[in-house]
Amino acid sequence: MVYSKRTKPISLVIMESLERRTTLSRKHTNYLRGMQKGFQGELAFDRMAEELGQGCVILKDLFLQPNMSNAFQLDALIVIGETIYLYEIKNYSGEYTYGPEMLLKKPDFELSNPLIQLQNTKNRLKIFLKELGYVLEIKAYVAYVNPEFTLFHAPKLDTVLLPTQLNSHFSELTIEAAALLTPPKKFVQDLMKHNVAQPRFIEDIPEYNFSDLKKGVTCEECGSFELVNYRQNYQCCNCGFKNPLHSALLNTITEYQRLFPESKLTTGMMYNWCNKTASKKRIKRALNEIRGKQ
Structure with missing residues (x-):
């Protein structure tokens, strides 16, 4: 059972907007x-994980805020019974040489x-679980998803999943999940209460302005x-x-909101943002719909 969806990180969404609208x-x-490559790798991992049966819970792209x-x-968690499978997903391509650091x-x-x-993420998750009152086994892996x-x-490490090992790994999880009919809902619900929106990593985004x-x-x-x-x-x-043009207007106004979250939305500003290619009447209708959902 997929309990949470994966969406593009807000920093990626902003950078893709900037690529369209300026020269990077x-x-x-x-x-x-x-x-973009990292996100595509996560989607590739998701497609494999979603082939698992009903005896597990798949949690994607969590940003957990503990109380203390x-x-x-x-990147991803798969919960089967009393075991948590933690994944750090990498979409590297090419030839690399291993070193411990x-x-x-x-x-x-x-x-x-x-x-x-x-290891750092596993330690933090373990501490957080103890804060929530759970003592569960955590099996952690780096999953290299790119076949190239x-x-x-x-060295032979149980914590590393190379591209050729992923199918057999998920086959083993499928067998394990099939033996369990009831996913651990209470634990997942307690965990998701602490899932918050990911921040914009402003330091990695170039400065930009409306003009x-x-x-x-x-x-x-x-x-x-x-x-x-x-x-x-x-x-x-x-x-x-x-x-429908209305859908494109909603999308373009939402893009502006992401780029300028502190800016006030006005019909005149959005008319200029749309390069005057849509009437103010249409823009006002789109703005009213967006405001009605906020």
């Missing part, structure tokens, strides 16, 4: 591509061994500005996607 530096483009310590993030990718690229982060990833000189960003309504499917507007609908010239 190479540094920030690389940062964006890394986030700082918040921490979890660093992974080396030729010729000279190094990154921290994910097992270090995994190779790790040389890696520097490209204005216009974008395609909900591919993000293109090249739209043909009909009376009630639009069609994207880039990907051919068709949808």
Whole structure:
């Protein structure tokens, strides 16, 4: 049973908006591509996990706020009976050489061994569970999901799942979950009470302002500005996607809210944000709908 959905991190959503509406530096483009690749890896993991039976609970993309310590993030949890399976998901590609502290990718690229982060996360989760009054077994893994990833000189570790080991790992979990008919709902409910919205990592996002960003309504499917507007609908010239224009306006206004969360929404401001390609009457109707949901 999937108990929580995975959504794009707000920092990734903002960076994708900025890529559409301004020119990013190479540094920030690389940062964006890394986030996109990481998110795609998490989705790939989710597809495998969702093949498990009904005797488990799958929790995705948690940001837990304990009462007595700082918040921490979890890529994925699978709960089967009295056991919690914790996953740090990596979508690395290419050839790496294992080191206990660093992974080396030729010729000279190094990154921290994910097992270090995994152990830290496991410790924090264990402390948090004790705070909630639970003593459960935690089995923690780094899951490398990209089939084009190779790790040389890696010792045989029970905490590392290479791409070729993922199918057998989930097959074992399927058998284990099949023996349990009732997922541990109370524990999951107690855990989710402490799940909070992830913060914007502002220090990694370039500075921007309204005047520097490209204005216009974008395609909900591919993000293109090249739209043909009909009376009630639009069609994207880039990907051919068709949808009601009202839906695109809602999407574009929501994008503005994410980029400028402290800014007041007005019809005039949104008219300019949409590059005057929609009437003020249409924009006002979209604004009223958004305000009605807040």
